[in-house]
Amino acid sequence: MRRNRFIAAAGAVAALLATPGIAAADATDEYPIPSNMLKTTCTLDQYMAAVRDTNPVYYERYMIDYNNKSPEVHRAVQDRIHWFFAMDYAGRRQYSEDTATNAFYEQLAWNWPNWAKIFFNNKGVVAASTAVCMNYPPDDMSVWVW
DSSP, X not given: OHHHHHHHHHHHHHHHHHSOOOOOOOOOSSSSSXXXXXXXXXXXXXXXXXXXXXXXXXHHHHHHHHHXXXXXXXXXXXXXXXXXXHSOHHHHXXXXXXXXXXXXXXXXXXXXXXXXXXXXXXXHHHHHHHHHGGGSOSOOGGGGOO
């Protein structure tokens, strides 16, 4: 009986040691913000125009969701993403790290969880749009009107 308990206890300890621990959140050059977005030299308006033309379904979904928000959220989204695009690579990389490691860092997400969906959350949209965004006008706020 004692031997069976010892074997069971040893098995439980072995199982615990074999189980991976809880991983700490950490940003990489691909998570949570894709590297193409971290490194792009395009303006926000250029990027939005490129999304509109290269990924019209994603652009349309985003703009429908955007237009269902209040004018206050519109202004906050535009201000926040303009702020992001105004940063250099190091600043964007730090923002990515902060959002990966602190769920409360990006306060705008509490007003609209998908506020950055076409900018950060879809690597394919980001790749296609950053590849051609330099071909669009740098200052064209009409991209926010749909």
